[in-house]
Amino acid sequence: MQTLVTTALPYANGQLHLGHLLEAIQADIFVRFLRQSGQPTLFLAGDDAHGTAIMISAEKQGISPETLIDNVQKSHVADFKNFLISFDHYHTTHSPENRELSALIYTRLQERGDISTRxxxxxxxxxxxxxxxxxxxxxxxxxxxxxxxxxxxxxxxxxxxxxxxxxxxxxxxxxxxxxxxxxxxxFFHLEHYTEFLQHYIQTAERLQPEVANKLQEWFHEGLKPWDISRDAPYFGFEIPDAPGKYFYVWLDAPVGYLACLAHFAKTHPDYSLEQYWAPESQTAIHHFIGKDIVYFHALFWPAMLQGAQFRTPSALHVHGYLTINGQKMSKSRGTFITAEHFAEHINPETLRYYFATKLSNHVEDIDLNLSDFMLRVNSDLVGKYVNLASRSAGFITKHFNGQLAPLLHDPALFAEAQAIRDTLETLYKTHEYGKAMREIMGLADRANQYIDHEKPWARIKTEGATETVQAICTQGLNLFRLLTLYLKPVLPETAGRVETFLQIPPLTWQDAEHPLLAHAIAPFTPLLTRITPEAIEALCPPPA
CATH class of the missing domain: 2.170.220.10 (Methionyl-trna Synthetase; domain 2)
Structure with missing residues (x-):
């Protein structure tokens, strides 16, 4: 089945911060897992580029709104690239495609009697x-x-x-x-869709249960008409046949999901808007969003789509807020960290891993405790994961000319490592990344305990034990290869370096089925370095 994944559209009025990255990383891990499993997956997003705030900000800077949103989009694209977010296309809501689709949706709703004025x-x-x-x-x-x-x-x-x-x-x-x-x-008459929306939000696996329950509050109060217009001066799209009236940003912003695909399809003929968004489409569509915009995505958006004869999203994956050191992000407290600033001081992949250890399929706020972040990364990724490779590879290079043994030393342990693949597949599919990371690090512990028990550094000194040492270190590197495969959705850049080190094609989920034996590897080079207290200190700007 083809899958379309989107994140919410960042507002084109400033730099990305770590809160934006929480959502982007959560979605990207899911996308990379699907692709690694061989499932065709399209990953789209863009900037939300309309509204009074952009108009005013541009005026203060002495530039046009168009120049402002163009500059901001470039910075957003660079930040997402730094954090290895694998968008197929990143667009903007200020586009001809979005203007056309917003007008089309509005006109269809108007023809149905869903639009009125007062x-x-x-x-x-x-x-x-x-x-x-x-x-x-x-x-x-x-x-x-x-x-x-x-x-x-x-x-x-x-x-x-x-x-x-x-x-x-x-x-x-x-x-x-x-x-x-x-x-x-x-006004858009949301109340016309009460019965449809009740069924929509209660469909199995559409929403987390706590989100579906929270949305019932709106039905208890009764759905009401939604104001979809704003008056000039306003930066946005003028409503058809309504001079001086503009679409409220929250009407044309989600239409940006369709517009991004429409723009992408112009240069990719194998894709089309109808393929994903036509009423009969069987494509899976996943929106990743924050809990602050649930109402727009779970009520207004599906009602608009239904009325305008488009299909609705398959699932909404809602996450909580991000705090830093237990506090709301704030410039005055020194806890407002931009994506650009983080990447200047610390490897972005380490944040991907830390967020993964915290993320679940529940709507829970996540705290980036910087001391815990440093300890967790240094312990898990450097002390357990990378260390397993470094302590095994040296023997293979020095004593065996880079050649892995033809047999494993402990096939039962390798089979145990293979056996968690199905568990991890389920955890990745259901966005239980924290549980997946615990499973993976549990395997890393067992692999390191194996090396500690077998002591290849001592055995190599024993006459006639060289073949055993080769098999032990081959075992260690095969366990490391499985760990890399399992971590690849989270650490794609490191996985790429591991593939080069092991001299293998890009790892897929199916590669867990067989060990790597009688194979030449390259000399080992450091894959990740420890985070230092100095880097953490540089990360936190002084309070404003």
């Missing part, structure tokens, strides 16, 4: 001369009285409210007091 009252900045999104209004929380809070929720007490509830509200753009002003807006 006049609403909004906060307006009389100085900047624009309607203010809730996040661009600041004031004192009406509940806990904390000053300088957003117009939709308080970061201190967690209360949600309307901007009109704020005490002494001001525009975050000009500092002026917002004034109420009426405007006609366009």
């Amino acid at each position: 006049t609403i009252t909004q906060a307006y900045d009389p100085v900047a001369e624009l309607f203010l999104p809730d996040r661009y209004i600041r004031g004192t929380c009406p509940k806990c009285k904390t000053p300088d809070q957003y117009g939709d929720n308080c970061e201190v007490c967690g209360t949600t409210y309307s901007p009109t509830d704020l005490i002494d509200p001001v525009s975050a753009i000009s500092g002026a007091k917002p004034v109420p002003r009426e405007s006609e807006h366009y």
Whole structure:
């Protein structure tokens, strides 16, 4: 079966941070596992490039929004490349394909009677001369009285409210007091899809159970029409036949999943939009998203697709937030780490591994404890995994001219290592990466214990034991090869270096079936180095 995998689209208004990478790495491990198993898999994403925030940021920088999003996209692509995210294509929502598809979906919904208009009252900045999104209004929380809070929720007490509830509200753009002003807006009648959505979210394996249960809160309150328009000035796509009215960013952003494929297909004739998104398509479609955007992806998005005669995603994989040293990422606390900054100081593959040890199929927040990160990487990857190869390869090169033995020393141990393949396959498929890493490191422990017990460094001094030493070290390197195969979705670059060292083709999941025997290998060179306290210190910028 063909599979399409997407991540949420990062907002084109700044650098990627480690929170973005958590999701990208989670999805990439899944994609690499599928490909390693021989399953055709297409991996797409792009930048979410519309909205008031981009318009305002570009104005502050003295550049056009188009220049801003182009610059940001280049930096995002470079960051994802550094962290070995294997996208087949990375596009943008500010594209002709997305404009056309957004208009098509809107028109089909309109023809079904799912679109209506009504006049609403909004906060307006009389100085900047624009309607203010809730996040661009600041004031004192009406509940806990904390000053300088957003117009939709308080970061201190967690209360949600309307901007009109704020005490002494001001525009975050000009500092002026917002004034109420009426405007006609366009609404999508989400409530028309209540029965469809109830069935959709309760379909087996579509969502994690805790996510499906949380979504029931929306049905208890009753689904309501969704405001899909914004007033000029606004950076985005104008609604057809509605001058001065623009699609709200959350309408055209998910359409970007389709637009990215449409753009990719223009230069890849074996692919088409219909192949993946037509109503009758049997392709598996997986969205990886954060828990903060579940409502858009599990309710609004499938309803739009259903009404516009496209198929809906097979599964949504929802993850929690990332904290650093137990705290929310914050420049003021020195815990806001960009992808670029991390890659300057520490091997990005080590973060892939650490995230993998923490990830499960549950919606759990993940903490990047930097001390634990250093200890875990140094112990698992350097002390167990790489060490197994280094302590075996030297003997093969020095005493046997790089030639592996024709037989294993302990076939039962190799069979035990082979036997966990099916378990790992299930764990990777179900996104239980933490459990998979524990299985793999358990095997690394047993492999190192085997070398410790057999002591090739002592046996080589015994006359007539050379063939046994060759078999022992061949055993060690075959266990290392299996560990590499199992870790390859997480450590693709290291796996590539191992393939060069062992002088073998790219490892596939089927290569676990047979050992590597009577085969010449290259001299061993270091594969990974330890993370130092100095690197961790350099990673954390001083508080802003």
